[in-house]
Amino acid sequence: MAQDLPAPPAGPWRQAMRSIARNRSAMAALATLALVTLACMLAPLYAHHVAHTDPFTSNVAGSIVLDGHEVDIMQPNDNPLHLGLSPIGPTWHATYLLGADSQGRDLASRLLYGGRDSLLVSSCAAVVCLVLAAMAGIVAGFSGGVVDALLSRMMDIMWAVPVYLFAISLSIVTVSHGLRVGPVTVRADSLLIPIFIIALVYVPYAARPIRGRVMALRQAEFVTAARCLGVPRWRIVVRDILPNVTTTLVMLGPLLMALSLLAESALSFLSLGVQAPAASWGTIIQDGEGLIYTRPMVAVAPGLAIVVVVLALNILGDGLRDALDVRDAARRSS
Amino acid sequence: MMLALLRRLGQTLFVLFGISALVFVVFFVTPGADPTARIAGRNASPAVMEKVRREYGFDRPLPVQYATMMKKLFITRDLASYVDRGELVVPEILRAAPVTASLVCGAALIWVVVSVAMGTLAAAMKDTWVDRTLMMAGLVGISMPVFWLGQVTNLVTQSRYHDTWLFSWVPGLGYVPFGESPLGWFRALVIPWIVLAVMFIGIYSRVLRSDLVALAGEDFIRTARAKGLSPVRILLWHGLRTSMITFVSLFGLDFAQLVGGGALLTEVVFGLPGVGHLTYQALNNLDLPVIMATVMYSAVFVVMANAAVDLLYVFLDPRVRDGR
Numbered sequence: 001m002a003q004d005l006p007a008p009p010a011g012p013w014r015q016a017m018r019s020i021a022r023n024r025s026a027m028a029a030l031a032t033l034a035l036v037t038l039a040c041m042l043a044p045l046y047a048h049h050v051a052h053t054d055p056f057t058s059n060v061a062g063s064i065v066l067d068g069h070e071v072d073i074m075q076p077n078d079n080p081l082h083l084g085l086s087p088i089g090p091t092w093h094a095t096y097l098l099g100a101d102s103q104g105r106d107l108a109s110r111l112l113y114g115g116r117d118s119l120l121v122s123s124c125a126a127v128v129c130l131v132l133a134a135m136a137g138i139v140a141g142f143s144g145g146v147v148d149a150l151l152s153r154m155m156d157i158m159w160a161v162p163v164y165l166f167a168i169s170l171s172i173v174t175v176s177h178g179l180r181v182g183p184v185t186v187r188a189d190s191l192l193i194p195i196f197i198i199a200l201v202y203v204p205y206a207a208r209p210i211r212g213r214v215m216a217l218r219q220a221e222f223v224t225a226a227r228c229l230g231v232p233r234w235r236i237v238v239r240d241i242l243p244n245v246t247t248t249l250v251m252l253g254p255l256l257m258a259l260s261l262l263a264e265s266a267l268s269f270l271s272l273g274v275q276a277p278a279a280s281w282g283t284i285i286q287d288g289e290g291l292i293y294t295r296p297m298v299a300v301a302p303g304l305a306i307v308v309v310v311l312a313l314n315i316l317g318d319g320l321r322d323a324l325d326v327r328d329a330a331r332r333s334s
Numbered sequence: 335m336m337l338a339l340l341r342r343l344g345q346t347l348f349v350l351f352g353i354s355a356l357v358f359v360v361f362f363v364t365p366g367a368d369p370t371a372r373i374a375g376r377n378a379s380p381a382v383m384e385k386v387r388r389e390y391g392f393d394r395p396l397p398v399q400y401a402t403m404m405k406k407l408f409i410t411r412d413l414a415s416y417v418d419r420g421e422l423v424v425p426e427i428l429r430a431a432p433v434t435a436s437l438v439c440g441a442a443l444i445w446v447v448v449s450v451a452m453g454t455l456a457a458a459m460k461d462t463w464v465d466r467t468l469m470m471a472g473l474v475g476i477s478m479p480v481f482w483l484g485q486v487t488n489l490v491t492q493s494r495y496h497d498t499w500l501f502s503w504v505p506g507l508g509y510v511p512f513g514e515s516p517l518g519w520f521r522a523l524v525i526p527w528i529v530l531a532v533m534f535i536g537i538y539s540r541v542l543r544s545d546l547v548a549l550a551g552e553d554f555i556r557t558a559r560a561k562g563l564s565p566v567r568i569l570l571w572h573g574l575r576t577s578m579i580t581f582v583s584l585f586g587l588d589f590a591q592l593v594g595g596g597a598l599l600t601e602v603v604f605g606l607p608g609v610g611h612l613t614y615q616a617l618n619n620l621d622l623p624v625i626m627a628t629v630m631y632s633a634v635f636v637v638m639a640n641a642a643v644d645l646l647y648v649f650l651d652p653r654v655r656d657g658r
Contacts, residue, residue, distance in 0.1 A: 153345075160633050161349075162594055162633075163591075164599070164630075165598070167513075168625070169629050170364075172625060173361060173364045178541050262479055269481050269599070271617075282479075285482055285485070289485065292485050292489055293493040296489050299482070300485075302488065303482035303483075306477075306478075306482065307474070307477050307482075310476075311473060314473050320566065
């Protein structure tokens, strides 16, 4: 008789995978992200073998050979008196494909290097934020009572400070002297500083839905059953709660990374994020601010890169939410 | 109802205390450097350092330091900038506030009107190309860094297309007080308004659409349909009015955060001398008292605005009014 039974339905994860694989826009977003990440990973190859420039040393006096002519990197402006110098615009050749920035450095190579730091900071910030938010949300939602009230009020307090102002305050006190906690010293130009600041300011944003999910789960029958069987609390959290929260975490991941990328670019634009000589898309936009009317490419290109990546992350997050059906699941169980 | 109000008041006071403590801790207890050096600014002389140390009580216990700071911020309001030759910080913030308020109010008007229209239209035409286009446009709006959008707008309106009929009316960057010339005020602000509103239009129209779509399954909507009301009337009168509850609470928080200095990047890009711009200048000079004061005042403002929104709820929502 056993072989007559229908095959068991696919598990929730497999169903979600199938559903997202059918979602064409989510797949396109994933492909875009993979492509951008790969391109940024290959930044050193591009700089050394294609562009033949060092994107980290200033090159204002240099010149390059284009179509057999030697061309200065800093060129006189096209005003009638030829006053002042501007970096070379897009050449559409292998060297200086998108032109140079204010210090005569190859913009295309810097974009790729900047993308490495932007993606690194935003993805690490998203992961750190999720870990912190999961801890806070699970502890608050599962314990309830005084612990929950205390943690929730702490989140309210952090929530009341405008996100960017909070990040700016944290950055300004760390950016000048770094951070010293006991034996650990973090240098002021370390990427760890923006990563942790961005992660911290978005914790309330992520902790709230996690807490709600855990509170709903706490009432679920399988948790009551486990409790009746005398399973210790930590084991209930690890075996019953955590696996059911992962869908929420997975859904929040891309959205948090999108927010982190925007926050990183804003901090870097204010010189509070990634510190020179390292570059990120935000610092390149800041470099380009002074050139916005003469060489708009310097500011426009990194901004476009941010828009493309953040848009892809948002589309992916939407797709994941639909596939994992987090909202419906939450409604059913509450 | 009285009890609910009192409990809310207690919570507000607690959050206010918590925020002031948080800001204090961030600025003065973060390990790394002596807070005296942070207040006094770069290359301060030993005499100035000593004066700062005495004035802020940095040689005394933390609770005393906290009390001194709060007194200087809210009671005597004589917090002075050391970088900017003793300029008093609080009056400076109050002078900048009308600029920020002008910017944020105009942007808020635009984003509320446009996002209600977009969200309702998208919900009414659910799953058609109109819905998909509007929601994709909203997503693009959310994905743009506001300072970059501002720069690109400047590039188009101030430089590349400034001499065409379309943008020749755009004045140079900067602010014109309303009292000086209402038309100049409007012309100086209309582009910053739109740029600031773009992200919020994206967020609000998407939230409103999904709210309206989710409502379609509710009992009261089915009842309205069963008694023969037209779909338009159901959507606009029954649906939209219910969704406004989420909308108002989102709006209260965002509006307050922006007035409190969250519009910093927009103000910087468009050269508007508001509270955010003040913070930005202070950042460049490492002028901590100014930054601390703007952060503290904005947080207080946000808490007050949230309390006001909750009060509004008590009167708007019968469930809250009757104690759930």
